[in-house]
Amino acid sequence: MLRQQDVGHRVVVRRIVGVSDDRPLYTDALGELVDLSETELTLATDKGTLRVPLREVHRAKRVPPARRPHAAAVIALELAADQAWPAPVHAKLGNWLLRAADNWTGRANSALAVGDPDRPLEAAIDAVERWYREHGQRPLINAPMPLAAPVNATLDERGWSARPLTLVQTAALAPILAAPARAGLPPVDLADSPGDDWYAMVAEHKGTLPAAARRILTGVPEKVFAHVHDADGALVAIARGAITGPERWLGVSLVQTAPSARRQGLGRHVVRGLAQWAAQRGATRAYLQVEERNTSAVALYGQLGFSTHHTYLTREAP
Known part of the structure; x- marks a missing residue:
């Protein structure tokens, strides 16, 4: 059977779906193991999320990923994402990054476990715990998968919990720009700094913004803030873009639409606006981070x- 350290990995599950002529009938499911509880497991498959009661599982095992990115590519993208979401407090533990930002977002308040921490793994985790306790915060570790599988396995043994699985997704800008724009939508206004209404819409989803949050949002040299207003001047959609890293990645974040304006294509509209801005500055690819359970956004x-x-999994100390 599967174990907690298999979460975040690609697995195959043989499931009992019935009985015929006194013989069990099976079906196989292939996907990424998102969650494993005492009663069921959850897979992210090509067809969507699948929950399987453990009593129906005949056999399950980890399998190689369909397209495993090189470790260097994962590290490079994670570092570009860190630069695009810069925590005001930064320290290094070997090649690991320690980040704090008044507890605003897990990304800016977790240790990024990529590369060599310059000490044994157990000692590295001890050092992370001390650093965050000294800063008055609960220790968190951001563990990209499958690169940080040993980290996750050790954290399992130490009783660390896991937040919902996050997908780091990428796309070329060219297809986004080539897709026909939806007619009749108000323009995407791009600004070097966010307006008060932009901040207010973020706060509706992310909670009150401390000073650290504003430093994160504006502390990137190449960034842009997308605003879409309706005919009455009300803000109905926002997004943030930032270009970072040697490969000049466009980081897409905070794509939000007002409840009254959903299902009008505004999400695609603002992402296209960011893509146009980034392409003019030499970027060719974009990335974003989204929780796997946010099926509408995915x-x-x-x-x-x-x-x-x-x-990646964001792990929390007990």
């Missing part, structure tokens, strides 16, 4: 051409 990004490059 579907939207899939329509834009985004696919999963790798995943």
Whole structure:
């Protein structure tokens, strides 16, 4: 059977679906193991999320990923994402990054476990725990998968819990730009700094913004803030873009639509606006981070051409 350290990996599950002539009938499911509880397991498959009661599982095992990115590619993308979401407090533990930002977002308040921490793994985790306790925060570790599988296995043994699986997805800008724009939508206004209404819409989903949050959002040299207003001047959609890293990745974040304006294509509209801005500055590819359980957002990004490059788990100390 599967174990907690298999979460975040590609697995195959043989499931009992019935009985015929006193013989069990089976079906196989292939996907990424998203969650494993005492009663069921959850897979992210090509057809969507599948939950399987453990009593129906005949056999299950980990299998090689369909397209395993090189470790260097995962590290490079994670570092570009870190630069695009810069925590005001930064320290290094070997090649690991320690980040703190008044507890605003897990990304900016977790240790990024990529590369060599310059000490044995157990000692590295001890050092992470001390650093965050000294900063008055609960220790968190961002563990990209499958690169950080040993980290995750050790954290399992130490009783660390896991937040929902996050997909790191990438796409080429060219198909986004080539897709026909939906007619009749208000323009995407791009600004070097966010307006008060932009901040207010973010706060509706992310909670009150501390000073650290504003430093994260504006602390990137190449960034842009997308605003879409309706005919009455009300803000109905936003997004943020940032270009970072040697490969000049466009990081897409905070794509949000007002409840009254959903299902009008505004999400695609603002991402296209960011893509146009980035392409003019020499970027050719984009990435974003989205929780696997946010199925509506995953579907939207899939329509834009985004696919999963790798995943990560944010782990919490007990």
